[in-house]
Amino acid sequence: METKLKIAIVQDWFTLDGGAEKVCRELINVYPDADIYSLIDFLSEEDREKILAGKKSQTSIIQGLPFARKFYRYYLNLFPYAIEQINLEKYDLIISSSYSVAKGVLCHSEQMHISYCHSPMRYIWDLYFQYIQKPKWYNWPINYFIRKSISKLRIWDVISSNRVDYFIANSQNVANRIKKVYQRDAKVIYPPLYTERYKLQEQKQDYFITASRLVSYKRVDLIIQAFQSLPNEKLVIVGKGPELNRIKKLASKSSNIEVKGFVEQQEYSELIQNAKAFINASFEDFGIAPVEAQACGTPVIGYAKGGILETTKENKTAIYFRKQDAISIQNAIQTFNQSELWSASEIRQFALTFSNERFRTEIEEFVSQCLQS
16 A cells, blocks of 8 residues: 655745745645745734634744744744754655745755755845845844845755755746755746636726835836826725835826725735736746736736747737836836737636646656656
């Protein structure tokens, strides 16, 4: 009789229902008997049911530290130590969903570790100088210690990549980054799209939309600047994050820009279904929101770099702009307005190739191949 594998799924943390959490949800659907581990788990009961099928992940020492619920990122220096204290020695297969330190769990020689890598840590590699020169830290003595800590973290990050037997990347863009940083090859398996949430809408309303976590690298500020020069065009902004107040302040200067903040799933689906185009100004690893928009038959106006080049088709599902500035966005909007009618049904058909069923099949096939090798 074939012995049943003992499987552990390791995620960096659980705080909200985001892109990495959708991947983790599908991993649990594929391996429902797996045990779940993370640095911290502060999910609401509603999100826990959606993401973890009601399970609670087993957490690290970070969970019990003061103010960890809100300020867990301030314990960054402790992350490597904390992830290495999670004991997984009883498992045969470990699958990590990692964009920080989850891939760094300790494994012994008889275990297999497959890491679904959303990206090597962007804030210590390709976005380092954007993060380190924030005004509140710049020219302060603490800046030196932050730089020194990140330097040590880079060393740990590369060393810990050797604990992974097989890497999966969420895009070719990230696979290239894994090769650059870790000198490792990665299988590309695109993240899952929950197609049942998004319905085809062929009759669009007269507004544009952007939706993302409101952090600096998403460059929502550039989109706002573009629309401030297009007073006859309406923009709706959806999302929450540390930049929310700044975004609201910038948008308050223009009556044609509405900041919705966080909205529930049903309202979000309706907003992207009815928008005439979705705007993406960031350099994304993959970028699930543009795919969600296309699933509604909504075309994309996107910055032509990173994952967007894999998740859209130029002049069929999207119009690109090639400089990350407000003028380029403005020009792309004007080009879009002058273009011929888009086929909403064809746009949706392209998006459906990123379904969660496809994700589950590809994950199962790849894991099976690794176990047999």
